[in-house]
Amino acid sequence: EVHLAESGGGLVQPGGSLRLSCAASGFTFSDFAMTWVRQAPGKGLEWVASINGAGTTTYYTDLVKGRFVISRDTSRRAVYLEMDGLRVDDSAVYFCAKAMFPRNYLFVSWGQGTLVAVSS
Amino acid sequence: DIVMTQSPDSLAVSLGEGATINCKSSQSVLHTTTGKNSLAWYQQKPGQPPKLLLYWASTRASEVPDRFSGSGSATEFTLTIRSLQAEDVATYYCHQFHRTPFSFGPGTKVEI
Numbered sequence: 001e002v003h004l005a006e007s008g009g010g011l012v013q014p015g016g017s018l019r020l021s022c023a024a025s026g027f028t029f030s031d032f033a034m035t036w037v038r039q040a041p042g043k044g045l046e047w048v049a050s051i052n053g054a055g056t057t058t059y060y061t062d063l064v065k066g067r068f069v070i071s072r073d074t075s076r077r078a079v080y081l082e083m084d085g086l087r088v089d090d091s092a093v094y095f096c097a098k099a100m101f102p103r104n105y106l107f108v109s110w111g112q113g114t115l116v117a118v119s120s
Numbered sequence: 121d122i123v124m125t126q127s128p129d130s131l132a133v134s135l136g137e138g139a140t141i142n143c144k145s146s147q148s149v150l151h152t153t154t155g156k157n158s159l160a161w162y163q164q165k166p167g168q169p170p171k172l173l174l175y176w177a178s179t180r181a182s183e184v185p186d187r188f189s190g191s192g193s194a195t196e197f198t199l200t201i202r203s204l205q206a207e208d209v210a211t212y213y214c215h216q217f218h219r220t221p222f223s224f225g226p227g228t229k230v231e232i
Contacts, residue, residue: 035222037170045162045170045213047222059220095169105217106160108181110169 002026002109006096009114012086020081020114022096030054033099034072034079035107038092038116048094049081050105064090086118122147122216126225133230139201141228143214148194151218158218161190161199164227165210173212174199206232 097107157177162170
């Protein structure tokens with residue numbers, strides 16, 4: 001059974017940094033793309049970043065480009081989101097998700113999310 | 121960028137009645153080589169992560185009841201819930217995974 005568990009969220013001041021982690025189990029980790037999607041309180045879903053199975057290709061929403069970095073470690077079966085220059089409007093629950101098919105970005109399995117709050 | 125819109129924003133449906141949610145994309149999400157639409161529908165209940173309901177516009181995900189169905193192609197899509205059950209109260213999002221930046225619709229809240 002696929003299991004994804006996010007961690008690393010918390011309260012941070014504007015301009016600060018956080019590193020989110022997503023621990024994955026139950027599937028051949030390197031075969032599938034992974035993504036981060038966020039949801040501000042009471043708001044809709046917003047795609048943040050994706051990384052392919054090999055970790056060689058990354059994609060970002062313009063809202064975080066240059067501030068966030070997505071990466072993955074196959075040996076640790078983990079995906080990361082390094083977030084710098086955090087802004088108040090980055091506050092959200094951050095979900096990690098696994099692609100349904102190899103070489104595809106349809107996201108089928110999701111973690112429970114980790115809350116990031118950016119406030120002074 | 122592909123912008124997704126949904127209508128209505130919310131709807132109230134009686135138990136056992138049907139519900140229809142519409143989704144439009146600002147550009148076609150149809151793969152001309154495969155004939156598949158890179159359009160998915162998610163259901164999200166409060167405090168939970170999204171759950172995949174349908175993909176390729178009309179293929180039900182694993183263990184999704186057959187009262188959920190999807191239709192449409194290119195830029196216009198529909199999610200239909202036949203005979204609404206109490207557990208279907210949720211917010212429903214359409215999502216295009218055709219090209220980056222991937223995008224979601226704003227959501228439609230379904231209530232009893």
